[in-house]
Amino acid sequence: MDKAVVKDALILTIITLCAGVLLGIVHEITLEPIAQANYKAQQEAYKAVFADAASFEDVADFDAEAASQATATAHTDLFDGLNIALNGLVEAKDASGETLGYIVDVTDSDGYAGDITFSVGIQLDGTLNGYSITDISETAGLGMKAKEEKFYSQFENKQVQSFTVVKQKPADDTEIEAISGATITSRAMTNGVNFALAYFQDNLGGEK
Secondary structure (H helix, E strand, O other), X not given: OOXXXXXXXXXXXXHHHHHHXXXXXXXXXXXXXXXXXXXXXXXXXXXXXXXXOOEEEEOOOOOHHHHHHHHHHHOHHHHOOOOEEEEEEEEEEOOOOOEXXXXXXXXXXXXXXEEEEEEEEEEOOXXXXXXEEEEOOOOOOOHHHHHOHHHXXXXXXXXXXXXXXXXXXXXXXXXXXXXXXXXXXXXXXXXXXXXXXXXXXXXXXXXX
């Protein structure tokens, strides 16, 4: 075998190994800061939907996959053909440790640009505190308006079974006026909130 070829192969192998080691080191270095940033963002979302809570505790026995499947199956009239999943369930507690309500983490994959992940706060009596988005890639100036108060405030302090999207001024608490030019995003957010409400009502209380 040509010595030059062997030499080049060895050099390439060494470079590849070194690159792999360096990537591994960089991954380990960035892993903790990324985890901390994600944790901080999640806690901020929880605080946004339960401002009066002193602490937030994961519900240990919550099975996200099973809960998602059960909710979709029990409410095919609302969710048939939709791509919505529950990601987590958290108890919002006051300073004395009493439960104020629950936060349901949801991902709706039916947004205009794909996944939208957000946290939904629900009081023990079923009153919706609202939602806080943690991940969204909708169109700037259109779907991204789901993060603006004009849209998300429509969900706040409402006690209903579910919401529907309308294109005119809402006639009652169950109606959500769509973002102009972003009906798909508006429906994705509304369906995701409905999914969280349905899970809550089926398993944790709320309006029957």
